[in-house]
Amino acid sequence: MRSNSRTTAAFIAPAFIFFTLFIIVPTASSVYYSFTSWDGINPYIRFVGLANFKEIFTSARFGNALKNTVLITIFISALENALALGLALLVDNVSRARNFFRAIFYVPVILSGIVSGFIWKIMFNYNFGPINQALQSLGLSALKRDWLGSPAFALASVGVVLIWKGAGYYMVIYLASLQGVPQEVVEASTIDGASSLQRFLRITLPLISGAFTINFTLSLINGLKVFDQVAVMTDGGPGFATETIVYLLYKVGFSEGRQGFGTAVGLVLLFIIMILNWIQQKFLKSREVQL
Numbered sequence: 001m002r003s004n005s006r007t008t009a010a011f012i013a014p015a016f017i018f019f020t021l022f023i024i025v026p027t028a029s030s031v032y033y034s035f036t037s038w039d040g041i042n043p044y045i046r047f048v049g050l051a052n053f054k055e056i057f058t059s060a061r062f063g064n065a066l067k068n069t070v071l072i073t074i075f076i077s078a079l080e081n082a083l084a085l086g087l088a089l090l091v092d093n094v095s096r097a098r099n100f101f102r103a104i105f106y107v108p109v110i111l112s113g114i115v116s117g118f119i120w121k122i123m124f125n126y127n128f129g130p131i132n133q134a135l136q137s138l139g140l141s142a143l144k145r146d147w148l149g150s151p152a153f154a155l156a157s158v159g160v161v162l163i164w165k166g167a168g169y170y171m172v173i174y175l176a177s178l179q180g181v182p183q184e185v186v187e188a189s190t191i192d193g194a195s196s197l198q199r200f201l202r203i204t205l206p207l208i209s210g211a212f213t214i215n216f217t218l219s220l221i222n223g224l225k226v227f228d229q230v231a232v233m234t235d236g237g238p239g240f241a242t243e244t245i246v247y248l249l250y251k252v253g254f255s256e257g258r259q260g261f262g263t264a265v266g267l268v269l270l271f272i273i274m275i276l277n278w279i280q281q282k283f284l285k286s287r288e289v290q291l
Contacts, residue, residue, distance in 0.1 A: 033263045040259035052264035062265070064240050065248040068155060072244065073223030075159040076166070081215050083163060084170035091171070092178045102175070106168040113165070113228025120161045121233045124148050148234055151241040158242055161229050166222065170215045177211035178204070213284040220280055224273050245269050 034052055038045045056062050091101050108116065123129050124147040132144045147157045181204055189199050227246040230236060236243035236251065243251070245265065253262025 030263045030266065033260050034267050035264075036260040037258075038260045039257040040253065041257070048260070052261045053268070055261065056264060056268055061240065061243075062245075062248065065243050065245045068240075068242060069224055069226070069244045069246075072155060072159050072162070072226055073220060075156070076162045076223050077216060077219040079159075080163045080166050080219050081170060081212070083167045084215065085174050087167060087171040088174035088178055091175055102172070105171055108165045109168045111165065114232055116161060116165045117229040117232030120157075120164075120229075121148065124157055124233075149238055151238055154234055154238060154242045158226070158229050158233055161233070162222075162226065165229075166219070170219065173215055174208065174211050177208040181207045209284070213281070216280060216284060217277060220276060221273060224269065224276070245272075 033045075035047060035049055036045045037048045037051075087105050091098055091105070094101060111119075123131055126132055126144070126146045126149065129147075131147070135141065135143050145153055147153050185203055185207075186199060189203055194202070225246050226244050227250065230242050230244055230247045231250070234242040236247050246269065249262045249265045249269070252258045252265065
């Protein structure tokens with residue numbers, strides 16, 4: 001027994017050491033630094049108590065970042081899942097080249113956030129971007145916009161990029177769930193005279209509700225931690241129109257030398273994600289249908 005215990009400990013030790021060094025220690029140090037005014041470089045660390053958290057909840061800049069984060073999260077969670085479900089239904093119902101369409105729709109997922117941001121920054125360019133060029137060619141010059149330079153359109157433009165990049169990933173999850181719907185149930189409803197819309201609303205949607213839980217949870221988390229595309233496309237601008245909580249954390253922590261405040265912002269974001277995820281899980285889980 002003692003030999004087995006030692007063998008077990010030897011196998012567990014590397015993972016435990018790795019988890020301690022890269023998860024537990026950084027988390028504990030982050031909690032500590034959130035109560036300081038450390039700049040990230042100076043060896044002198046001054047303890048300030050709850051001052052950072054007080055500033056967070058009274059700061060107009062954090063309030064703006066929270067608003068932007070909530071808006072973009074709602075925007076991409078709704079439209080990304082709607083698009084992903086539409087693509088999954090399309091791929092599931094095609095009789096030829098199913099793998100081809102699946103691969104084409106999944107390609108944006110493979111691209112990094114930085115690369116996709118650069119691609120769409122060119123696409124949205126006012127002077128030579130393909131979007132404005134296409135509008136001009138179609139005689140719709142009045143619709144040309146400075147998509148990334150206008151506070152009214154910049155956040156939505158970033159959201160479009162996030163939807164384009166993430167929809168293929170969620171499509172795969174919906175597609176796997178659709179292929180698990182029992183065909184005998186669908187066939188029985190067809191015999192009973194149910195229309196295509198009725199079969200979709202009364203049978204398909206309830207039976208893939210588990211995929212909704214997974215995808216909305218993932219899109220919620222991804223929306224709350226948007227960073228790459230904002231950094232590349234707008235740098236949080238124009239002004240602070242596209243500054244999200246994670247980008248605020250980056251700017252104050254690294255550009256402005258306020259690591260303590262930035263760490264406090266990160267902890268607040270962690271609690272926001274945990275609370276919203278718990279609420280969403282409770283809401284969606286109660287609506288899942290068990291086969």
